[in-house]
Amino acid sequence: MARIDLDIAHAYGANPQRDEDYAxxxxxxxxxxxxxxxxxxxxGCGKTTMLNIMSGLLRPSSGTVKxxxxxxxxxSPQARNIAQVFQFPVIYDTMTVAENxxxxxxxxxxxxxxxxxxxxxxxxxxELSAQLDQRAANLSADAKQKIxxxxxxxxxxxxxxxxxxxxxxxxxxxKWQLRRKLKQIHHELKLTLIYVTHDQVEALTFAEQVVVMxxxxxxxxxxAEALFERPQHSFxxxxxxxxxxxxxxxxxxxxxxxxxxxxxxxxxxxxxPNGDLKLGIRPEYLHxxxxxxxxxxxxxxxxxxDIGTYVLVTALIGSHLLKARLxxxxxxxxxxxxxxxxxxxxxxxxxxxxxxxx
Amino acid sequence: xxxxxxxxxxxxxxxxxxxxMSLDPVPGSVTVLLGxxxxxxxxxxxxxxxxxxxxxxxxxxxxxxxxxxxxRTRNVAMxxxxxxxxxxxxxxxxxASPLKxxxxxxxxxxxxxxxxxxxxxxxxxxxxxxxxxxxxxxxALARALAKAAPLILLDEPLxxxxxxLREELREELSQLFAAGxxxxxxATTEPSEALLLGGYTAVMDAGELLQYGPTxxxxxxxxxxxxxxxxxxxxxNLLSASLQADGVVLKSGAMLNIxxxxxxxxxxxxxxxxxxxxxxxxxxxxxxxxxxxxAEISGSDTFVHLSTSVGELVAQLTxxxxxxxxxxxxxxxxxAQVYAFDAKGDLLLAPKQxxxx
Numbered sequence: 001m002a003r004i005d006l007d008i009a010h011a012y013g014a015n016p017q018r019d020e021d022y023a024x025x026x027x028x029x030x031x032x033x034x035x036x037x038x039x040x041x042x043x044g045c046g047k048t049t050m051l052n053i054m055s056g057l058l059r060p061s062s063g064t065v066k067x068x069x070x071x072x073x074x075x076s077p078q079a080r081n082i083a084q085v086f087q088f089p090v091i092y093d094t095m096t097v098a099e100n101x102x103x104x105x106x107x108x109x110x111x112x113x114x115x116x117x118x119x120x121x122x123x124x125x126x127e128l129s130a131q132l133d134q135r136a137a138n139l140s141a142d143a144k145q146k147i148x149x150x151x152x153x154x155x156x157x158x159x160x161x162x163x164x165x166x167x168x169x170x171x172x173x174x175k176w177q178l179r180r181k182l183k184q185i186h187h188e189l190k191l192t193l194i195y196v197t198h199d200q201v202e203a204l205t206f207a208e209q210v211v212v213m214x215x216x217x218x219x220x221x222x223x224a225e226a227l228f229e230r231p232q233h234s235f236x237x238x239x240x241x242x243x244x245x246x247x248x249x250x251x252x253x254x255x256x257x258x259x260x261x262x263x264x265x266x267x268x269x270x271x272x273p274n275g276d277l278k279l280g281i282r283p284e285y286l287h288x289x290x291x292x293x294x295x296x297x298x299x300x301x302x303x304x305x306d307i308g309t310y311v312l313v314t315a316l317i318g319s320h321l322l323k324a325r326l327x328x329x330x331x332x333x334x335x336x337x338x339x340x341x342x343x344x345x346x347x348x349x350x351x352x353x354x355x356x357x358x
Numbered sequence: 359x360x361x362x363x364x365x366x367x368x369x370x371x372x373x374x375x376x377x378x379m380s381l382d383p384v385p386g387s388v389t390v391l392l393g394x395x396x397x398x399x400x401x402x403x404x405x406x407x408x409x410x411x412x413x414x415x416x417x418x419x420x421x422x423x424x425x426x427x428x429x430r431t432r433n434v435a436m437x438x439x440x441x442x443x444x445x446x447x448x449x450x451x452x453x454a455s456p457l458k459x460x461x462x463x464x465x466x467x468x469x470x471x472x473x474x475x476x477x478x479x480x481x482x483x484x485x486x487x488x489x490x491x492x493x494x495x496x497x498a499l500a501r502a503l504a505k506a507a508p509l510i511l512l513d514e515p516l517x518x519x520x521x522x523l524r525e526e527l528r529e530e531l532s533q534l535f536a537a538g539x540x541x542x543x544x545a546t547t548e549p550s551e552a553l554l555l556g557g558y559t560a561v562m563d564a565g566e567l568l569q570y571g572p573t574x575x576x577x578x579x580x581x582x583x584x585x586x587x588x589x590x591x592x593x594x595n596l597l598s599a600s601l602q603a604d605g606v607v608l609k610s611g612a613m614l615n616i617x618x619x620x621x622x623x624x625x626x627x628x629x630x631x632x633x634x635x636x637x638x639x640x641x642x643x644x645x646x647x648x649x650x651x652x653a654e655i656s657g658s659d660t661f662v663h664l665s666t667s668v669g670e671l672v673a674q675l676t677x678x679x680x681x682x683x684x685x686x687x688x689x690x691x692x693x694a695q696v697y698a699f700d701a702k703g704d705l706l707l708a709p710k711q712x713x714x715x
Binding site: 242306 | 593
């Protein structure tokens with residue numbers, strides 16, 4: 001296991017000038033030994049570029065990659081001593097499950113007894129014990145991907161295990177169990193795990209620290225709680241949560257806040273700069289309140305959806321659609337009705353140039 | 359357009375791909391086919407489209423028998439998981455292709471209108487390969503809409519997209535479907551996608567059609583354990599229990615008063631939705647204590663897995679919550695929120711929907 005330090009930038013073309021020329025804008029980042037990290041963002045955000053630079057599949061156009069302080073920027077993936085798990089199963093169909101799991105160990109001439117022990121542990125964790133003697137060829141896609149995961153985790157001496165969207169091909173019901181397995185495995189094996197995904201559940205559940213990326217930039221590195229409660233960048237507010245944070249353009253003048261033509265009074269201890277900014281509030285915190293409540297605005301309900309475990313209300317303030325989440329027990333408004341929404345509260349965030357002010 | 363499948367089944371060799379089923383998707387609405395992979399969703403769609411004929415049974419459109427009639431004589435638009443476009447044509451020509459086939463007037467206006475609806479009007483002169491996955495799927499969707507077919511079939515159209523894009527496009531699609539009058543059939547493996555699309559849902563499992571009805575109704579009143587299992591994410595918590603003279607008794611010995619049940623057999627399975635388990639107790643609650651196995655965080659929710667004396671439980675809590683692995687935790691449940699299934703797995707009791715009106 002190792003600590004990984006990145007001080008890199010990457011552009012696929014020569015002579016990058018503008019921000020758009022970079023797949024990865026200049027960044028410095030450290031991954032602690034034994035930590036569980038996720039690189040989260042939409043396609044094209046640079047997360048796979050970053051992973052490939054760590055694995056050695058890609059050389060950064062500038063900067064260094066260090067493993068435990070040793071510069072390995074130009075070292076091959078083999079020389080970095082890492083394990084990788086990809087989107088689709090990479091296994092040998094002609095081998096049994098046990099032989100597949102043992103393969104990375106055999107390659108490194110690990111003693112037979114040790115192989116047997118380690119394969120047993122991994123098979124047990126992934127619930128493959130009953131299938132150890134079966135040929136891999138006849139297994140379902142899910143089982144094959146479990147073998148791929150097992151092969152990635154079977155060596156205890158790797159610097160890090162890198163995962164590139166490993167649960168894409170897994171059925172939702174099984175995803176659930178595998179996420180849990182991965183988390184348990186991290187607790188038990190204490191490997192450095194770095195996981196690339198566009199799926200927030202996977203990232204937030206799996207990782208202690210999530211790196212949220214957009215357009216080649218890491219906009220926030222933090223715990224699930226920090227990303228949810230205090231998104232440092234409006235992109236994080238939008239990307240984390242389903243649905244994401246609501247945003248409303250607002251103007252501040254002293255302690256007056258103007259939103260969609262309506263004036264609200266800001267709390268005295270909230271110091272915001274005068275001028276235009278953006279108010280952000282999550283659907284979970286946008287409560288329905290009595291008419292005229294301080295910090296609330298009138299809104300027109302456009303849609304009420306029963307999402308089973310909760311109810312989603314869509315309402316219009318001025319020309320802006322906002323979403324509010326209700327519990328199934330709460331009385332539901334009807335489409336077309338006027339409601340009052342509490343836009344100012346402890347969970348309200350304010351953004352200027354997409355960065356969090358308060 | 360009234361599509362009707364009557365007593366259809368599909369056998370391939372000795373294998374039953376679809377067991378006998380009848381389904382009349384509600385005209386002008388969205389019907390979701392919900393089921394895990396291998397449930398038979400794609401097989402059923404291929405029969406609806408006319409790409410395959412059923413082994414037995416009848417397919418009719420507006421009361422005309424079309425069983426075995428090939429797809430090109432039917433007026434159906436289809437969108438697949440993979441982004442399928444003509445690679446050598448520009449986006450504009452891709453969208454225009456069904457219009458040209460029908461020799462329609464004002465093709466460029468129509469293309470512009472559809473492209474605007476799907477937010478790809480700035481890419482009309484580009485080729486599909488120059489677009490992102492989400493944009494390519496928008497082109498395929500625009501072409502399907504250009505066909506103006508009375509039946510639109512979508513086979514997991516968003517599965518290959520980033521979830522945020524999925525969220526956005528799903529919402530736009532719902533609005534487009536609601537505004538049009540086509541009958542839409544939409545296959546998905548995700549219960550939450552069915553709920554977000556609304557409309558009607560047909561729950562499928564291992565080649566069988568288990569239940570069909572308004573989406574929220576099927577979710578809240580699953581007629582069997584199999585439906586409840588297929589239509590829940592996280593999975594519904596299932597507790598074995600027995601019916602005794604003075605109430606229902608759990609394996610742990612805890613007694614639960616859930617009222618009279620229309621059954622004579624004592625063996626029951628109780629179902630508890632993950633969101634019915636709370637951290638805060640209320641009077642009359644049943645308390646369940648166990649060890650935290652894992653807390654999964656989706657951002658908007660935290661799903662806590664708890665190992666208890668009555669089995670493994672999953673609770674859905676709004677927002678982000680942290681729990682140490684192995685920590686002791688007590689969850690609380692209002693007995694009025696319990697489902698009960700008999701020994702055969704048939705629904706005996708479902709909780710009342712309190713907030714609905």
